Amino acid sequence: MKIAFLGPHASFTQLAAAQLFPNEELLPQASILDCFNAVENGEAVKAVVPLENSIEGTVSMTLDYLYKTPSIKIEAEAVMPIAHHLMIHPENSIENIERIYSHPQALAQSFHFLDTHYKEIPKQDFSSTAAAAKFVSENKETPIAAVANQFAANLYGLKIINHNIQDFEQNHTRFIIISKQQNTYQNNNLETLGEKAGMLITLPEDHPGGLHQVLSVFAWRKMNLSKIESRTLKTGLGNYFFFINVEGPWEDVLHGNALKELESINANVDFLGNYKEFLLES
Ligand SMILES: O=C(O)C(=O)Cc1ccccc1
Numbered sequence: 390m391k392i393a394f395l396g397p398h399a400s401f402t403q404l405a406a407a408q409l410f411p412n413e414e415l416l417p418q419a420s421i422l423d424c425f426n427a428v429e430n431g432e433a434v435k436a437v438v439p440l441e442n443s444i445e446g447t448v449s450m451t452l453d454y455l456y457k458t459p460s461i462k463i464e465a466e467a468v469m470p471i472a473h474h475l476m477i478h479p480e481n482s483i484e485n486i487e488r489i490y491s492h493p494q495a496l497a498q499s500f501h502f503l504d505t506h507y508k509e510i511p512k513q514d515f516s517s518t519a520a521a522a523k524f525v526s527e528n529k530e531t532p533i534a535a536v537a538n539q540f541a542a543n544l545y546g547l548k549i550i551n552h553n554i555q556d557f558e559q560n561h562t563r564f565i566i567i568s569k570q571q572n573t574y575q576n577n578n579l580e581t582l583g584e585k586a587g588m589l590i591t592l593p594e595d596h597p598g599g600l601h602q603v604l605s606v607f608a609w610r611k612m613n614l615s616k617i618e619s620r621t622l623k624t625g626l627g628n629y630f631f632f633i634n635v636e637g638p639w640e641d642v643l644h645g646n647a648l649k650e651l652e653s654i655n656a657n658v659d660f661l662g663n664y665k666e667f668l669l670e671s
Pocket residue numbers: 395399400401402403439442471492494495516517518519562
C-alpha cells in the first residue's frame with residue numbers, strides 16, 4: 390500500500406508516517422496539496438499530513454484542502470513531540486550565514502530564538518524542514534542554514550550548530566491520516582490518547598446565534614469539543630467554515646441524532662470520521 394507524505398525524506402511528517410505505517414511504501418510529496426492530490430487520484434491509498442502544532446496552531450492549508458476535497462476523510466490522528474535544530478553545511482561557518490530556510494511552522498516555532506540570536510539574517514519559507522536541509526546540503530557555495538530535525542541533519546550531512554531551538558519546551562504536532570475509504574486506522578503497538586469525531590460545518594447564512602445553535606447540539610448532549618477552528622471560506626470577509634472535534638463517546642454523532650439536529654438547523658455538515666488519536670515518539 391502506498392502512503393503519501395509531505396517530504397522529502399527526514400521531514401517531520403515522514404517520521405510520523407514511518408511510525409504509523411512501518412511496513413508500507415512511503416511516497417514523498419512536494420506539498421500538502423500534492424498529498425491530497427495523490428490520494429484523490431489514487432496514486433496513494435492514504436497520506437499523512439500535519440494538521441496542528443501546539444505553538445503555532447492549525448496548518449491552514451490542511452484545513453482548506455479537507456474542506457475543498459469532500460471525498461477525503463480522516464482515519465486517525467497522531468501526536469509527535471517536535472525538536473528543531475539549526476544546521477549548516479559542515480564546510481561553512483555560522484559567522485557568515487546569509488539566510489535561514491525552513492517550513493513556515495518551524496520558523497514560527499523558533500521565532501524568538503532566531504530573533505534573539507540571528508535577528509539580522511533573513512528567514513525564508515521552504516516547503517518543508519527536510520527540503521530546506523536538502524537545499525542547504527546541495528548549495529555549500531552559498532552560506533545558508535536550515536531549521537530541521539536531527540534525522541535531516543544526518544541524512545543530508547549537515548552540522549547542527551544550535552540544538553532544541555523551539556521557543557517552548559512543550560512542542561507537539563498533530564498529524565492526520567487521510568484517505569478516501571472510511572476505514573478506522575488501528576495500531577495496537579502505539580499508545581492511544583483518545584477517540585474523537587471530526588466534522589466541517591458551514592452555516593447557510595450569517596444570523597445572530599448561528600454558531601451558538603450549532604454548539605448547543607453538542608452542549609446539551611454533554612459532548613465535549615476538543616477543537617474548534619474557524620477558517621475563511623474565501624467567498625468574502627466574514628464568511629467561515631468550522632472544523633470541530635467532538636471527544637468520544639460519540640454514538641450520538643454516529644447514529645445520526647446530532648447530525649440530524651444539525652441538519653434541522655440548516656447547518657451543512659461534512660462528517661470526516663470517527664477516529665483514534667495515537668501518541669508517536671520524536
Ligand atoms: O516541514 C516538515 O518537516 C513537516 O513535516 C511539516 C512540519 C513542520 C514543522 C513542525 C512539524 C511539521
